[in-house]
Amino acid sequence: MQSQMIKTMVGPAVAAILLMFLLPTILETYTLTLLVVYGMLGLSLGLIWGFGGILCFGQAAFFGLGAYAYAIAAINIGESTLPAFIGILVPMVVAFLLGAMMFYGRLADVYMGVITLVFTLILFRFMNSTAGPEYVIGKARLGGFNGIPGYQTLNVPGFPDEYIYGDALYYLAFSLLIIVYLFLRWFLKTSFGRTAIAIRENEERVELMGYDVRIRKTLLFSLGGGIAGLAGVLYASWAEIVTPGLFSLGQSAEIIIWCIVGGLGVLVGPIFGGMLIGLMKFLLGQQSVIDNTLILGLVLVLFVLFLPKGVVPTLIKWLPKGRKNSRKRRRKSQGRNRRSEA
Amino acid sequence: MADIILETAGLSMRFGGVTAVDNVDFQLRERELRCLIGPNGAGKSTFFKCLTGMLKPSAGEVFLDDQETTGWDPHRVAGLGIGIKTQVPSVMDGLSVHENIWLSARRRCSVEEANRKAGEVIDRINLGRLAYKELGQLAHGERQRVELGIVMAGNPWLILLDEPAAGMTGEEVEHMADIIRELNRNAAVIIVEHDMQFIRSIASKVTVFYRGAVLMEDDVSVVLSDPTVRDVYLGKKA
Numbered sequence: 001m002q003s004q005m006i007k008t009m010v011g012p013a014v015a016a017i018l019l020m021f022l023l024p025t026i027l028e029t030y031t032l033t034l035l036v037v038y039g040m041l042g043l044s045l046g047l048i049w050g051f052g053g054i055l056c057f058g059q060a061a062f063f064g065l066g067a068y069a070y071a072i073a074a075i076n077i078g079e080s081t082l083p084a085f086i087g088i089l090v091p092m093v094v095a096f097l098l099g100a101m102m103f104y105g106r107l108a109d110v111y112m113g114v115i116t117l118v119f120t121l122i123l124f125r126f127m128n129s130t131a132g133p134e135y136v137i138g139k140a141r142l143g144g145f146n147g148i149p150g151y152q153t154l155n156v157p158g159f160p161d162e163y164i165y166g167d168a169l170y171y172l173a174f175s176l177l178i179i180v181y182l183f184l185r186w187f188l189k190t191s192f193g194r195t196a197i198a199i200r201e202n203e204e205r206v207e208l209m210g211y212d213v214r215i216r217k218t219l220l221f222s223l224g225g226g227i228a229g230l231a232g233v234l235y236a237s238w239a240e241i242v243t244p245g246l247f248s249l250g251q252s253a254e255i256i257i258w259c260i261v262g263g264l265g266v267l268v269g270p271i272f273g274g275m276l277i278g279l280m281k282f283l284l285g286q287q288s289v290i291d292n293t294l295i296l297g298l299v300l301v302l303f304v305l306f307l308p309k310g311v312v313p314t315l316i317k318w319l320p321k322g323r324k325n326s327r328k329r330r331r332k333s334q335g336r337n338r339r340s341e342a
Numbered sequence: 343m344a345d346i347i348l349e350t351a352g353l354s355m356r357f358g359g360v361t362a363v364d365n366v367d368f369q370l371r372e373r374e375l376r377c378l379i380g381p382n383g384a385g386k387s388t389f390f391k392c393l394t395g396m397l398k399p400s401a402g403e404v405f406l407d408d409q410e411t412t413g414w415d416p417h418r419v420a421g422l423g424i425g426i427k428t429q430v431p432s433v434m435d436g437l438s439v440h441e442n443i444w445l446s447a448r449r450r451c452s453v454e455e456a457n458r459k460a461g462e463v464i465d466r467i468n469l470g471r472l473a474y475k476e477l478g479q480l481a482h483g484e485r486q487r488v489e490l491g492i493v494m495a496g497n498p499w500l501i502l503l504d505e506p507a508a509g510m511t512g513e514e515v516e517h518m519a520d521i522i523r524e525l526n527r528n529a530a531v532i533i534v535e536h537d538m539q540f541i542r543s544i545a546s547k548v549t550v551f552y553r554g555a556v557l558m559e560d561d562v563s564v565v566l567s568d569p570t571v572r573d574v575y576l577g578k579k580a
Binding site for chain 2: 191194195197198200201202204205206207208209210211212213
């Protein structure tokens with residue numbers, strides 16, 4: 001069972017590594033790094049929405065919290081290893097608390113959307129109003145609308161003067177994305193992951209089987225927050241400045257669009273969506289004939305109308321051969337298991 | 343006589359001004375098979391939901407296996423080893439038959455054991471050839487059977503079924519009765535049901551609900567020949 005799981009991971013891993021080395025021949029690594037960050041952020045929402053059925057309108061909050069936590073910790077600590085962990089941990093804990101409040105309070109659907117949205121707005125407002133000198137955490141001034149510049153960016157662990165930037169940051173970000181992706185692939189095959197998917201399908205049934213749905217949803221939500229935080233850390237290191245714009249409504253909405261365009265229920269979908277839309281925005285940003293957001297809106301409308309499942313799931317559907325084969329293989333392996341147990 | 347494994351004392355459930363369940367004292371013994379019947383709105387399903395924790399009763403107590411479980415959440419009630427099937431088929435449509443049943447088995451045993459158990463249960467409900475099919479594509483009767491399989495896989499000592507025969511064909515109902523009889527060998531069963539044919543076919547002790555209270559409790563033949571019960575069902579005044 002275990003070795004089989006590893007086998008199914010080799011293919012995607014090799015493909016992803018090849019892609020990592022191929023992409024820089026087309027685009028600059030500076031742009032690519034941002035696309036990878038978007039991919040990671042898309043993946044974080046794709047996990048909790050596509051597999052846990054939790055539609056969070058405020059995924060940007062965890063992204064921004066990760067970036068801010070990293071920046072503030074980096075100013076106070078210097079060497080970037082611990083700040084990077086803090087940048088992941090803070091949004092994870094916040095997501096855990098927010099999730100516990102929502103899921104133990106039995107809030108569902110619309111109310112959950114409203115709460116996560118409002119949570120993002122509160123952070124956005126708050127960060128915008130922290131221009132005064134009294135808003136200081138350690139040595140770090142929050143800086144209000146101007147954000148926080150001038151913190152230590154990522155460095156080789158233990159060597160504060162060896163900065164990871166440019167090409168190296170791209171390869172680091174992409175490698176982390178691959179690691180997170182493979183981890184999630186494994187995670188969704190574990191019993192916990194399988195119950196999470198079951199909760200998406202039918203919460204009541206899972207509860208009547210005797211599983212505590214609330215803690216499971218909370219943990220999944222927290223994991224999603226942590227991944228968004230990691231994306232935030234990478235972003236902070238790439239942009240070298242964090243601003244309240246990270247918490248903006250536009251940012252939150254965009255992540256949802258990435259997921260819809262890329263496709264839910266497949267881990268690659270939201271990664272692809274984030275990178276694709278990011279690229280589109282980058283290319284459109286180079287012209288000034290037509291407004292960027294207008295095109296983004298149009299893309300969303302077209303997708304909802306004509307490709308409601310998103311790009312990746314549709315592509316998978318168009319390749320029915322591969323799917324049938326994998327199903328046959330699965331059945332065969334089941335038979336093998338049964339025999340070996342008998 | 344075997345031990346009492348389920349007991350309610352003065353159980354009441356009020357929704358605003360409506361008393362759906364009114365001061366019900368109910369007892370169930372080990373490996374008993376009991377049917378709850380009564381006209382629409384008699385309070386059977388509400389009573390059922392108070393037992394499973396899906397509703398928190400307004401007054402009274404529920405005891406399961408000598409533990410007070412009043413107001414527990416459904417997952418804790420189910421965690422005691424109680425299999426629950428709701429009125430509307432409650433299954434995971436996007437997953438395969440195997441996955442549905444495996445998840446239920448996994449709650450109580452290791453991964454390997456759950457794999458074996460899932461295979462066993464699928465054979466018992468006779469859905470082997472559909473094991474890896476997405477549940478949403480199956481017929482209504484098959485999905486009902488899968489839900490029964492989910493209940494089975496949890497190895498319960500008490501099974502609560504809300505209208506298991508609803509919407510099934512005659513043949514499927516017979517098959518369902520067989521499965522229930524088999525389940526009853528190892529577990530006590532409570533069935534909320536409308537279908538008199540079905541109740542006769544599994545022949546057991548029957549509790550009749552009327553206006554939220556227990557009207558009578560006796561053997562199925564006695565109950566069905568009772569004039570009061572017949573009047574209640576035909577809508578005459580009791």
